Amino acid sequence: MIELKNITKTYELNKNDKVVALDNVNLTINEGELVVLKGASGSGKSTILSLIAALSKPTSGEVIVDNKKISKLPDNFASVYRRDNIGFIFQKYNLIPTLSVKENIILPLVPLNPPANEIVEKLDRVAKMFNISHKKDAIVRNLSGGEQQRVAIARANVNDPKILIADEPTANLDEKLSLNFIEILRELKALNKTIVIATHDPLFFDLDFVDREIQVHNGKIIL
Amino acid sequence: MKNKINVYLIEYAINAILRQKSKSFFIVFVFTLLTFLLTSVFFITNSIRYELDSTVDTLPQIIVQKIKAGRHYDIDVDAVDNILEIAGVSDAVARVWGYYYFANAGVNFSVVGIEQYENQYKNSFDKIASKFDLSEIDSKVSMVVGHGVKETMHDSYYKEYFNFIKPDGTLKRVNIAGVFEADTQLESNDVIVMSKDTIREIFDIDESKATDIVVKVANPEEIPMVVSKIKLIYPDTRIISSEDLKVSYQNIFDYKSGIFLALFIISLFTFFIIIYDKSSGLSSEEKREIGILKAIGWRVDDVLKEKFYESFIISFFAYTLGVGFSFAYVYIFQAPILQNIFVGYSQLKTSFELPFIFDLQTLFLVFFLSVPIYIAATIIPSWKVATLEADEVIR
Ligand SMILES: Nc1ncnc2c1ncn2[C@@H]1O[C@H](COP(=O)(O)OP(=O)(O)OP(=O)(O)O)[C@@H](O)[C@H]1O
Ligand SMILES: [Mg+2]
Numbered sequence: 048m049i050e051l052k053n054i055t056k057t058y059e060l061n062k063n064d065k066v067v068a069l070d071n072v073n074l075t076i077n078e079g080e081l082v083v084l085k086g087a088s089g090s091g092k093s094t095i096l097s098l099i100a101a102l103s104k105p106t107s108g109e110v111i112v113d114n115k116k117i118s119k120l121p122d123n124f125a126s127v128y129r130r131d132n133i134g135f136i137f138q139k140y141n142l143i144p145t146l147s148v149k150e151n152i153i154l155p156l157v158p159l160n161p162p163a164n165e166i167v168e169k170l171d172r173v174a175k176m177f178n179i180s181h182k183k184d185a186i187v188r189n190l191s192g193g194e195q196q197r198v199a200i201a202r203a204n205v206n207d208p209k210i211l212i213a214d215e216p217t218a219n220l221d222e223k224l225s226l227n228f229i230e231i232l233r234e235l236k237a238l239n240k241t242i243v244i245a246t247h248d249p250l251f252f253d254l255d256f257v258d259r260e261i262q263v264h265n266g267k268i269i270l
Numbered sequence: 271m272k273n274k275i276n277v278y279l280i281e282y283a284i285n286a287i288l289r290q291k292s293k294s295f296f297i298v299f300v301f302t303l304l305t306f307l308l309t310s311v312f313f314i315t316n317s318i319r320y321e322l323d324s325t326v327d328t329l330p331q332i333i334v335q336k337i338k339a340g341r342h343y344d345i346d347v348d349a350v351d352n353i354l355e356i357a358g359v360s361d362a363v364a365r366v367w368g369y370y371y372f373a374n375a376g377v378n379f380s381v382v383g384i385e386q387y388e389n390q391y392k393n394s395f396d397k398i399a400s401k402f403d404l405s406e407i408d409s410k411v412s413m414v415v416g417h418g419v420k421e422t423m424h425d426s427y428y429k430e431y432f433n434f435i436k437p438d439g440t441l442k443r444v445n446i447a448g449v450f451e452a453d454t455q456l457e458s459n460d461v462i463v464m465s466k467d468t469i470r471e472i473f474d475i476d477e478s479k480a481t482d483i484v485v486k487v488a489n490p491e492e493i494p495m496v497v498s499k500i501k502l503i504y505p506d507t508r509i510i511s512s513e514d515l516k517v518s519y520q521n522i523f524d525y526k527s528g529i530f531l532a533l534f535i536i537s538l539f540t541f542f543i544i545i546y547d548k549s550s551g552l553s554s555e556e557k558r559e560i561g562i563l564k565a566i567g568w569r570v571d572d573v574l575k576e577k578f579y580e581s582f583i584i585s586f587f588a589y590t591l592g593v594g595f596s597f598a599y600v601y602i603f604q605a606p607i608l609q610n611i612f613v614g615y616s617q618l619k620t621s622f623e624l625p626f627i628f629d630l631q632t633l634f635l636v637f638f639l640s641v642p643i644y645i646a647a648t649i650i651p652s653w654k655v656a657t658l659e660a661d662e663v664i665r
Contacts, residue, residue, distance in 0.1 A: 102565055103661035122657065123569045130567025141562045141664055145289045153278075154563070158572040160276040202566065 049076040049099055049210070049241065054108035056094050056266075068094040070266040072108070078209075081232075081242040083251050086263035092245035093138070095263070096212050099243060100133045101125040112210070130155055134203030136213040140195050142202070144188040148179060151187055152201045173201040177231065193224040200231060211235060213244045217251075225250055232256075279572070283579035298588045300544060301644065304537050305592025305636055306599070311534060312632040313600040314608060317624040330484035331493055333510040334500055342508075344479035349504060353485055356499050358492040361389050364480035366466045368473045370434065375422050381473075383466035398450050398463055412445035413464035420449050437474045444468060541640075545647040552651050560655045561663030573656045574649055581648035585641045593633060601626050 056069040069091045076082050084092045097103045098110050101117045102125075110118040112132065120128060129135070142151050152173060153166055174180040177197045182190065187198060196216070203211060213232075217225035229250065236242060236256050244251065252260065262269040287294045334353070336345035345364075353362045366383035382395070384404070390396040398414050407413070413432075415423070423432055423446070434442040444464060469475065487496050497509050552560070560573055599605055604624055655663060 097661045100565075103659050123571070126564060126567055126569040126572075129565070133567075135565060137565075137664070141558075141565065143559055143562060146285065150282075150285070155566045155568075157276070157278040157282060158568050160274060160278060166278075206567070 048078055048111075048113060049243075050074070050109075050111040051095070051098065052109045052111065054095075054098065054105045054110065056091075056098065056103070057106045067266050069098075069105070072266070072268055074261070074268055076241060076243060078241055079239045080258045081236050081256060082244070083257050083260045084243065084245040084263055085247060085252070085260055087247065090263040091266040092263050093214055094266075096135075096214050096243060096245055099210070100135050100212055101128050102135075130158070130206060132208055132210055134206070134208040134211045136196075136199050136203045136211070136216055138215040138218055140199040142187045142195060142198055145186065147184050147186055148174075148190070148198050149183045151198055152205055154202060155206050169205050169207075173204045176204070176234075177201045192219050193227070196220065196224070196228070204235075209241060211240050211242045213242070213246075215246055215248075216244065217246065217248045222250075229254065276575070279576050280579050280583075283576050283583060286576070286580050287584055294584060297544060297584060298591070300537075300541060301585060301588035301640065302592040302595070304541050305589050305640055306595045307534055307537050308636050308639065309593050309596035309632065310600050310605065310608060312629070312636065313596060313627075314605055314624060316627045316629050316632065317600070320625055320627055329512045329515050331487050331490065331512050332485035332497060332500070333515075334483040334485060334504070335508045335510070336482075336504075337506060337508045344475055344481060345483060345507070347478055347480050350480075350483055352503060353483060353500060356496055356503075358487050358489060358496050359485055360488040361486040362483055363388055363390075364483050366469045366473075366475060367481050368469065370462070370472070372422065372426075374426050377422055378460065379419055379422075379462050380460050381462045381464065381469055383469040384463055385466050395463065401450075402447060404465070407447055407465055410445055410447070411443070411465075411468055412447035413462050413468070414448050414450045415446060415463070416459050416461040417449060418459035419462055420446070434472045436472055442468070442472050444472075545643065552655055556652075557655050557663055560652060561658075561660050564656060564660040565664055570653070570656045574653055577649050577652040578645060581645040582641070585644040589637060589641055593636070600624060 051072055051074040054069050054072040054074075055067070058066045058068055060066060072091075072095065074095070084095060086092050094103075098105055098118065099112070101110070101120060105118050108118070109116055112128075115128075117125070117128060143154070146154075149170060153170055156166055156169065170183075171180070174183060177200050179194065179197045179201055182194060187195060190198065196219070216228055220228065225248065232242065232244075233256050251257065334345065334349070336343045347364045350362045350364050353359060368381055369378045370381045371378050384390060384395050384399065390399055402414055423429075429446075431443050431445045434444060436442050450461075450463065470477070475481070485496065485500070487493050493511050493513075497511055500507065500509055563573055563576075564570075599608075601624065
């Protein structure tokens, strides 16, 4: 279960200028739930995602995941929390363009130093699942946008995380690939993962397997 | 399992080096050059210092020269008898010698005269006196030469004899009787030994004159006392003690190494530019990469470990390469170019063998001057980025 309690997030641009990205947000997402965050550009969707992933800390309020105060974790523990619990599909994918598909996918496993067969097993599982096996040795830079996204999804799933987060997953895809992604999402939902997606793509609205759509507006949640 | 070396991390580090080919190549190049120069200088310095120390030990304790208006003139041989009478003096020998400029090769030879019944002031000359029949050298007008001299003469097709040009323009033919060995190369390389009579003829020095007088003192403590007494009897002389010589040898040497120091500073400068460039901040791709690694679950120390491997591999590789090149350059190829900067007291450009002195201290010194500095210069900026909020870095 993910809980955001009285979350405020402000960014200080300089001494006198502040941006209030989130303003007293309260939100609870249950285990296995698929939630879509909707809202205009700049409304605060990405900020919510990065707080859930402990990529940033709230200015005030608490983020609680499985009864643990994520927002209070020291940096190193936040990393471990991400590694063990979060699969993040970034808007710009955030792959390392000069590495191969395989090397990108196993990146979250590297600090764990697992036995070689375990790496191969996990790699094969996600590469097959997200249909990128045939490109395992290709350099990511040379892949198409859709392929790059599948690598990003594979990487996010390689540790089999409980929580999946996707930020504008279809922003860089054409309609066919976007529908493809929605099918992938359906499969992931079937695996009983908690999924949070930020998007303003209408393709995501009124999908049968989406549990909830949440409107974000000017840093506030509109119920 | 926790303490097992993480091969994936090392693999990633090697990958990171290979991914930025031109940058890595540049770093390895400059780094190798730096360690190469640094190590070579130390190697050469060590070898020469070793030679120098052994040479200084063979120097005469006191040399007396006649000076007129600051210029060196030939001294009266009679002075030897007077000096011998000074208390503490165990021996005094009038030397006849000079620098002979061999225009053909553009080098100077040190031509030294020795005599059969005279005590020699250098061990190496004693050896010559015992090895060669000096009376024969005298009658046959011949000479014994150092290795460098022999090679220089050979290069000009003088194999059996050499023609010296006397001050009046006529030639003096002197046979090469043999090549002599000395304790140190610096001492012997440019030296020619012949009879005093022959030298007198070549340099046009009168029977009653000598180039200088070398004095032996039984008790080295008494050298300053003897020096001041000679000065009293012969105020028109310059008196050089072995201590003075040591200093001036050192001066020549240090001056020459100064030229090299300049070269070294230039390369050091380049090295620090790299370090500056690195520590002044990472490129946006490098920052982003660290941010991505953090975002997918790497801890700060995972990132730093990777950076450590990366910088250690590249700097240690370059260090090894530089030291290897330096070994080959100094001891196998005998340090061409650099050697000329350091050696050649009488401008004799001949093969001077650098004695091999293996010095672990030098290797450690160069290592600590380069590798840890580079590693720190890599890790510190990475650490700065890695401790930032991941969200800030990848946004
Ligand atoms: N690091 C930052 N520094 C300054 N301002 C920031 C920073 N991150 C976000 N903001 C601001 O916070 C607000 C919310 O940003 P956020 O990225 O969460 O919006 P969003 O809903 O994801 O928008 P989009 O649909 O364009 O992705 C915006 O006004 C944005 O400019
Ligand atoms: Mg956003």
